Each structure stands twice: as structure tokens, then as C-alpha cells.
Amino acid sequence: MIDVNQFLSKTAAELPPSGIRKFFDVAAQMENVISLGVGEPDFITPWSIRDETIASIEEGYTSYTANPGLLELRQEISNYLKNRFNIEYDPKNQIIVTIGASQALDLAFRAILNPGEEVLIIEPAFVSYPALVTLAGGKPVQVGTKAENGFKVTPEQIEEALTPNTKAILICSPNNPTGTFLNKDDLTKIAEVAIKHNLVVITDEIYAELTYDEDYVSMASLPGMYERTITINGFSKAFAMTGWRLGYVAAPEALIQAMLKIHQYTTMCAPHMLQHGAIEALRNGKDQVEEMQRSYRRRRNYIVSSLNEIGLECHTPGGAFYVFPSIKNTGLTSQEFAEQLLKKERVAVVPGNAFGESGEGYIRCSYATSMEQLQEAIIRIDRFLKSLNVKQEQVAIEK
Amino acid sequence: MKLTKEELEILYILEENHRLSTGVIAKQTQLSEEKVEEIIKKLEENKVIVSYPAIIDWSKVEGQENVIAMIEVNVTPKRGVGFDEVAERIYRFPEVSSVYLMSGAFDLSVTVEGKSLKEVATFVSEKLSTIDSVVSTRTHFILKKYKHDGVIIEGKENKDRRMVVSP
């Protein structure tokens, strides 16, 4: 027998599997599970978006599009970015429609990284970031944030992590998994460091529409930042279009043109008919986005109050659909907590350490699920916590 | 009536599901439970919240299947009271579940519910058409309900198709 592993590249073989994968395999086997582990909206894509897409298939839009996507769609994206965040990107040469924000991130790293160059990743962070940097030949440098700072990175932390090889810093607001929202002051502090040390800033704004307390400010709109910022966004979260795999990247022309070369060789273009749905989303989706926003905000308020009430301390996240409570007072690791909660009470959450070392001691709970499910989940988690406390007391007595 | 942001938010919540406890609504809105109760009471007193009915699919209940007709009614409005008087005469019948004044080709849209086709037909011919100001009626029986008051009765989309855990 041949050992097929010998055919693997070193990069592929050494790439760590996602910490979420393992958990998924266990939870997927079980019945009657309430999942707070889902990283996507619980809404179905609004009908008018689906309807436009169906019509475009019926009308025969089945060919390739221009490499950066339909100009009509890029024009809508450009209008949206201008109206919503006051940043101007020329639809002709500063925007590429991608296969999700995921591909946009991949393009960004590949376009800017020389072998060994470092990207600062503010953790806890979306699981794909370090791997994408590695695959692009760069080196991910994790910068862990703290709950007492609301999981916001401080300028000092950034400066400490800098080396002569640091090329870029990646930020994500609102954040997955902490829900942390960076307001203008927070962004300005990061921008100052970036300008001082001549860094590129890649900003993942996929959750920008899911912001609940303050107005969203986009990094590229800050003074001195436009030229060094790569703006990444998409349709997945705002319009409940995760399965469509549509996103986009906007940046200064030279960066976009480099990304476009990579995009045309690896992907050609995003699916034609789905781009018609995306046009409809940007043109007529605003009301539905706001309705979903309101619904998430309510659920956020409910779950934050409830978790704090039953003894899992968490801050109120400004956006996305995640809360990131501390489980340190249970004495369990994140992994143990999540495993036992799943086994005993059939509630799935994601252990915080799946998002980086600084996530240890926390769990990610997604509230993108119905109020009925959330209420039941709280009852079950409460029961679970009580069972832990009882056990801990018993142990103490036996000793 | 001008409502505050909190009052509006509570209306949106109740419109979607009025069975949530005030405790849950308090958490959702970050208000105290007393404040939520006070707001709901005020909205009820002002008839902004009119009632809390459940949407029931009677066609699923054996022996309770009912017949619903939507009736286009033309009337002669009366001097001084316009359509209100005849509308009132119609909506007082318990068989009538809704009455709307309409623009366009007819005046009143009346929904009538009964146990059988015959019962509804009798109501229309003996009660409705015989009202003085009623000039004519056209009766349309409902064959199947797909969506009622914003709620899809039996959709394909009710199932959660997401994976249980995802990044």
C-alpha cells in the first residue's frame, strides 16, 4: 500500500483543522439539540432577492460575467459604500465581486504578502484568518484582547507585536466571536498606529449592518486611511445570504488590479445569476435588513440579560449575533464546558479557544435562533450551571 | 397618537408574538418589567392594541371545518352618516368577521363565516341583501388559505436548514 500522505504539500499537511469542525461532528449526531453554535442568520434570504435571481435564470443569464463582476452590481456596491459609509470607490476599477467575504480576504492577503511577512490578527477572531494568511505565504501574528477592555485591542498591544516584517493588521468590527463593535475613537487609535508604522489595514466589515447601538464608521473613511485600507464586505450576514457565497472587496486601484489578476486566474467570476439577486438586495433590501436588525437587537438584549442573570458574565456586544460569556467561574475549560453542556443538556455552543488562545475561558453563543429556542436554551444552561455548582460543593464536602 | 421608541418597539414585539411574558419583553427592550406593563396597559386603553387573537387553522380540526366567504357589497350611503350606519348594521351580526370600506368598484368588503355553504348563503340572502341600503352583493367563497394576517399557514420554509455548528 502506498502512503498517500506522502503526496501532500507541507503547507496542507500542517494546516491545523478548524476547532469548530470537531464540535460540529459531535453535535450533528445528536437529536433534540438547541444550537447556539450557528454562525449565520436564521432568516431565509428575502423573497424579492430570490425572485430576481429565479427570473435571471429564466431569462438565460447563465454565462460568465466580467472578471470583477457585473458593472451594474459594482455600481450598486459603490453607491452603497458611498451612501452608507461615505467612502468612494470607482465601480470600474476599485471593486471586485467575490465568492463571499472569504475569497475577498484570500485575495487581499495574496495581493499584499511577500513570503514571511506578518499580519496582526486581533483575537479572538474568525477561524479562517490565520489559515488564510499562512496559505498566502505570510505569517499570522496573534494579538490577544481582554474581556476587561471589551475585547478591544489597545495601541500598546499592537506596537508590542510589531516587527520589521509586519505588513498589515486585520480588524473585524463587529467581531466574530465577541460581537465587539469598534467606534470611531477605537478605529482612530488603530489608524494612528497603522499610519505611524506604514501598515496596511484589512477591515472585515461583513457584520457592519448588524450594529445595534452606535453608527457604523468604516476604517477607510478616516483621515489618512483610504490609501492603506482594504475594505471587505459581503451579502452573507446583512441580507441573510450565506449560502449564495457573494461578497466583495474595495480598495485603491493598484491593489484591486493585483487582486483582479489572482481572481481571474483562480475564479474567473462570481456566479452570474446570483449577482442579479445581489443587485436587488442593494436596491430594495433596506427595509428587510432593518427588520432583521431590530429582531437581532431584541434577542441580543434578551440573551445578555439572561446569561448574566444565571451567572455567566458577559458584556453587551455592539453588533453581529454573538455573545461571548465568561465561563471561568465554573472551573472548566471552554472545551470541557461546551462538551459537557452538549452531552448533559443538548445545547451546542462553540468553545472560545476555537477562535484563538485568548478565547479560552469563554464560549461563543449565537443568538441567531428563535426566541423560543433561546428561552429554552437559557433554562437548560441554568440547569447545567446549577448541576455544576452542586457537584463542586459535594466535592468540597468529601474532601 | 405619537408613540415613543419604546412603545413602538413593544408593538412590534407583540405583533409578532403576544404570548411572550412581560419579563422576556423587559429583557428584549432593556426596560423594567413594570415599565413594560405600564406601556402595554396604556396601549390597550387607547385601543392601539385592539385584541390578541390566535390564528387558527380550523380546517385541521375535525368537525370544525368552516366556510368563509368574502362578499362585495354595494350600498346607497345615507345623508349625514355616510357608510357608517350600514356598516354597523352589518358588523353587528356575529357571522360577520370583518367589514372594510373599499375604494373602487364596490363599497363594503364583508367576510362571513359559517358552518356550511348553506348557512353562509342563507345569511347573505336573508340577512345581508335585505338590509335597506344594500343594493347588490357578490359572494366569493374561500377555497384555501395560504397566508393570513402576514402569517404563512403551511410554508415550505419553516424548517431550519442550517448546519448545527458553523464558524
Ligand SMILES: Cc1ncc(COP(=O)(O)O)c(C=O)c1O
Ligand atoms: C468575521 C467573518 N468574516 C467573514 C466571514 C465569511 O463570510 P462569507 O460568507 O461572505 O464568506 C464570516 C462568516 O462567518 C465571518 O464571521
